[in-house]
Amino acid sequence: MNQASKGRRVSRSPHIDTDEIIKSARRRARAADSRKRALLADRATPATDGGLALQPALAPEPSVVERPARPEPVAPKRRPARQPRKVAPPEPVVTARAPFVFAIIGLIAAGIVGLLVLNTAINENAFTLQDLRQNQAVLDASEQKLTDELADLSAPGNLAAAAERLGLVDAEDITYLRLPDGKELAMPMPGGN
Incomplete structure (x- = not known):
């Protein structure tokens, strides 16, 4: 056993067979159906359906050899169709047309x-x-x-x-003033020395 399962109790469930579950549900349904038929059928004729019958089967009288009559299957009662509720129509609203x-x-x-x-x-x-x-x-x-x-x-x-x-007139010599110190700069003329 590992550490995680030491403190817990480990339960092992037996393998569940779905076919067996379905079969037992059908058996229960047949038994319930048989009981229902027995209650609805004639009380003089007991319903026999194997071990699920409500009353034991009566032996036939020696003078009459008949098979026990099987009860006729009872058709399920149909519910009457629901009728829609009849609601009175609303009263007409009268408004002036003009x-x-x-x-x-x-x-x-x-x-x-x-x-x-x-x-x-x-x-x-x-x-x-x-x-x-x-x-x-x-x-x-x-x-x-x-x-x-x-x-x-x-x-x-x-x-x-x-x-x-x-x-x-045209300027012959061009001079520029340098602003910070006010010094004049003479520019040479093109073609002149």
């Missing part, structure tokens, strides 16, 4: 008015959009004209002519 009709007409009228208001707002926005597009076209043309003028004025020939009119 308020309902007026409410429906009011809903339809409100829907039509709402559609007209929505359509008017959409058309008004369409006119506003058309005006804004025309203004955009005018502003685009003005921008293009000003861009062309700026390009003409910033051309090198036009800049030189404007500088001469203002009395400006």
